[in-house]
Amino acid sequence: EFRYGEMAEVVCDDQLTSACGGVLSDSRHDRRQYVPPVLSAPLQSLNATTDYQESVTLTCITSGSPQPILTWHRKGQHLEPSERYLLHNADGGRSTLTIRNIGQADGGAYTCKATNKAGSQEKELFLKVF
Numbered sequence: 001e002f003r004y005g006e007m008a009e010v011v012c013d014d015q016l017t018s019a020c021g022g023v024l025s026d027s028r029h030d031r032r033q034y035v036p037p038v039l040s041a042p043l044q045s046l047n048a049t050t051d052y053q054e055s056v057t058l059t060c061i062t063s064g065s066p067q068p069i070l071t072w073h074r075k076g077q078h079l080e081p082s083e084r085y086l087l088h089n090a091d092g093g094r095s096t097l098t099i100r101n102i103g104q105a106d107g108g109a110y111t112c113k114a115t116n117k118a119g120s121q122e123k124e125l126f127l128k129v130f
Helices: 014-020
Strands: 035-040 047-050 056-065 069-074 085-090 094-099 108-116 119-129
Touching: 035 108, 035 119, 047 056, 056 069, 056 108, 056 119, 069 085, 069 094, 094 108
Parallel strands: 047 119
Antiparallel strands: 035 056, 056 094, 069 108, 085 094, 108 119
């Protein structure tokens, strides 16, 4: 008898895999395919420029399996959404960081980091303020 919350082992023959459905996993065989994150960024985001007190948007695009989670960092600190930092994650692995009311201190390196079960990858983007 099987009760909710208990664990059970289900074994399927290879010929019956589709009848069993979904991803099969047990201690003897794991059919899941994990792909480490791959990051890219449009050229205008790699070396972005903006004027003092303007806004700028940096973009990173990631792929992998499972779909990586993308986070933004500045000087080793995780960036959280705020009035100055607008973060947006869209379908297709695209993430943007919009920095508003730019000051001279905002110039420098920003890092986007993609992470999933297969690993992580970082890409550094540079902002120059005029």
